[in-house]
Amino acid sequence: MTIKNIAIITLGCSKNEIDSELMVELIKKDNFSITDSLEKADIIVINTCGFIREAKEESIEVIWEAIKYKERGKCKFIILAGCLAERYSDELLGEIDAIDGIIGTGNIKDIVSMIIGLQKGNKRLKKVKNINEGYLEGVKRSNFAPSKYIKISEGCNNFCTYCIIPKLRGKHRSRRMEDIVGEVEFFVKNGVKEIILIGQNITDYGIDIYGEYRLYKLLDALNKIDELKWIRLLYLYPDNITQELIRSIRDNDKVLKYLDIPLQHINDDILNKMNRKTSKKDIIRLISTLRKEIPDIVLRTTFIVGFPGETEEHFRELYNFVEEIQFDRLGVFTYSKEEDTPAYGFDGQLDEKTKQHRKKQLMELQRNISYTLNSLKVGRIYEAIVEEKVEKGLFSGRTYMDSPDIDGVVFIKSDKDLEYGEFVNVRITDAFEYDLMGEIMNELG
Numbered sequence: 001m002t003i004k005n006i007a008i009i010t011l012g013c014s015k016n017e018i019d020s021e022l023m024v025e026l027i028k029k030d031n032f033s034i035t036d037s038l039e040k041a042d043i044i045v046i047n048t049c050g051f052i053r054e055a056k057e058e059s060i061e062v063i064w065e066a067i068k069y070k071e072r073g074k075c076k077f078i079i080l081a082g083c084l085a086e087r088y089s090d091e092l093l094g095e096i097d098a099i100d101g102i103i104g105t106g107n108i109k110d111i112v113s114m115i116i117g118l119q120k121g122n123k124r125l126k127k128v129k130n131i132n133e134g135y136l137e138g139v140k141r142s143n144f145a146p147s148k149y150i151k152i153s154e155g156c157n158n159f160c161t162y163c164i165i166p167k168l169r170g171k172h173r174s175r176r177m178e179d180i181v182g183e184v185e186f187f188v189k190n191g192v193k194e195i196i197l198i199g200q201n202i203t204d205y206g207i208d209i210y211g212e213y214r215l216y217k218l219l220d221a222l223n224k225i226d227e228l229k230w231i232r233l234l235y236l237y238p239d240n241i242t243q244e245l246i247r248s249i250r251d252n253d254k255v256l257k258y259l260d261i262p263l264q265h266i267n268d269d270i271l272n273k274m275n276r277k278t279s280k281k282d283i284i285r286l287i288s289t290l291r292k293e294i295p296d297i298v299l300r301t302t303f304i305v306g307f308p309g310e311t312e313e314h315f316r317e318l319y320n321f322v323e324e325i326q327f328d329r330l331g332v333f334t335y336s337k338e339e340d341t342p343a344y345g346f347d348g349q350l351d352e353k354t355k356q357h358r359k360k361q362l363m364e365l366q367r368n369i370s371y372t373l374n375s376l377k378v379g380r381i382y383e384a385i386v387e388e389k390v391e392k393g394l395f396s397g398r399t400y401m402d403s404p405d406i407d408g409v410v411f412i413k414s415d416k417d418l419e420y421g422e423f424v425n426v427r428i429t430d431a432f433e434y435d436l437m438g439e440i441m442n443e444l445g
Contacts, residue, residue: 003076003119005033007041009066011059012049014149014198014234016082020047021141023081023111030112038069043077043115045103050084050168052336059084067098077118079103081111083168089128104128105169109136131155131170137179144190146385146421147404152180152218153199158237160264161275161342162307162335165200172201174209181221184228193421194230194385195222196403203236203245213240216248223252229423230385232403234260238286239277250294256400258298259290260329266321267314270307273346280321287325298401300329305362306355307335309348315358322365328373329407330366332359367433370408374431381441384410384426386418397424399436408434416440 006027010020023045024034035041044066048059059082069075079101080092086104093099100123101114107127114125135154155170156163184195197218199205206214222231231254238261249255265271266280290297303318322330334355337344384397387409395412402408412418412426418440426438 003032003042003115005035005037005040006043006045006115007035007038008045008047009038009062010047011062012047012051012055012082014196015151015154015200016047016049018141018149018151018198019082019105019108021143022136022139023047023108024143025139025141026109026112026136027115030115032112032115038066038075039073041069041075043079043118044069044075045079045081045111048080048082048084050082050087051164052333052338054336056084063096063099067096070098077101077115079111079114079118081105081108083165086128086131086168087164089126093124093126099124101125102128104130106130106133109133131168132173133170134173135175135179137175140183140186142190144187144192146192147194147196148187148192149196149198150180150184150187151175151199152197152202152215153205156200157204158201158277159275161273161346162304162338164338164341167340169200172204172208174205174207174214176209177206177214177218177221180218181225184222185225188225188228191421193228193423194232195228196232196234198234201235201237202233203238203240207240213242213245216242216244219245219248219252219255223254228254230400231255232258234403236261237277238263238283241286241290246290246293257294257296258300258400258403260300260403261286262302264302264304265307265310265314265318266303267310267317270310270314273309273343274304274307275342298328300331300403300407301327302331302333303362304333304335305358306350308343308346308350310335310350310358319362319365322362322369326369326373327366328401329370329403330362331406332362332366334359371431371433374433374436377428377436378431379428381425381427382410382438383423384412384438386412386420386422386424388420389418397426399426408432408436410436410438412438412440414440 008020049055077100081103085102089102107130110127153174155172157172382399384399386397388396395418396409425441428438430437
């Protein structure tokens with residue numbers, strides 16, 4: 001049987017996106033071709049997400065859509081990868097006959113051998129349970145773009161009671177600093193201007209291999225790379241944000257003054273039940289320190305509402321905290337009851353209606369906060385990276401205040417065509433709830 005074209009569908013987070021790009025490089029190295037067309041694909045690989053209920057449902061829907069191409073089209077095999085595949089490998093193979101292979105989160109290095117195995121006639125292949133595998137160093141991702149995600153660590157040691165990730169992605173594992181710097185230098189030589197450092201918890205970077213928290217040293221090293229424009233940080237747990245790290249963020253000019261710090265709640269009882277290693281007092285102190293030490297810092301966070309045992313008083317404390325702190329960016333999740341997590345068996349499970357109502361209240365509050373904060377930006381000038389042409393004379397881009405896909409954009413009015421990845425200065429002329437409108441500054445502006 002001849003296998004030539006392989007399509008990869010990526011679901012979920014940016015960490016999955018990196019895993020898909022690594023699989024692409026392995027596949028191309030073995031002389032298979034990558035296609036964006038599901039109609040032309042001999043094999044469809046679905047890199048799934050299995051973190052919470054909505055992500056699992058989306059993954060299942062995409063699997064059934066892909067099966068249609070196997071039933072009626074050219075597709076011969078379907079392979080599942082990612083967190084859903086790792087989490088439910090036996091169930092998926094047992095219940096969906098059209099699935100031909102399962103690749104776990106720590107087995108992406110085996111994608112080519114699985115393809116060859118299927119090509120030789122082997123059936124229902126499965127490679128999982130290798131969740132503590134190291135990063136695939138030496139595999140150079142070649143899908144260049146102005147902005148690229150860089151995975152600096154994998155896994156997590158926090159074991160929050162609601163979270164399944166340590167059982168799917170393993171313990172916290174940092175990459176060596178020289179490997180990360182080398183990858184960033186490679187990307188910058190190929191036109192990348194913004195790197196986005198990610199991991200399940202990048203605050204813990206280095207503690208496992210160096211015996212100390214070394215994110216600040218990594219930033220110091222990356223800041224020295226010529227032609228690199230922006231360094232963005234995502235997913236910093238609050239408990240190990242050290243003074244050295246704050247200094248590095250403040251003093252390194254390429255490190256964006258933007259931090260994504262998932263707090264999850266503010267009530268001490270709920271934080272304790274979540275097994276979060278922090279407290280309301282610690283959180284307030286950290287926010288105060290960050291805003292004092294780093295002028296114009298943008299703070300993004302996420303909260304979970306409807307955690308087992310969350311009373312109306314607990315929620316009201318969270319609501320009042322958000323109203324007082326005025327986060328620049330904020331997301332809200334309803335608690336997802338996940339089997340194989342401690343919180344699954346907790347007393348005080350809340351009904352979906354209550355959880356959705358609390359989410360709605362918090363997001364309505366944040367919408368008003370966001371509009372108020374955005375309104376204060378009118379008249380100011382920001383540097384923005386151009387991302388898309390919306391229509392003639394209008395483009396969209398991002399400032400240092402905006403992460404891709406999760407935050408808002410700045411719409412840029414310009415009489416001249418702007419290039420994807422170009423940096424321009426924009427004077428803000430109008431504000432919306434989550435987005436901004438501005439006009440490009442001319443050379444004399």
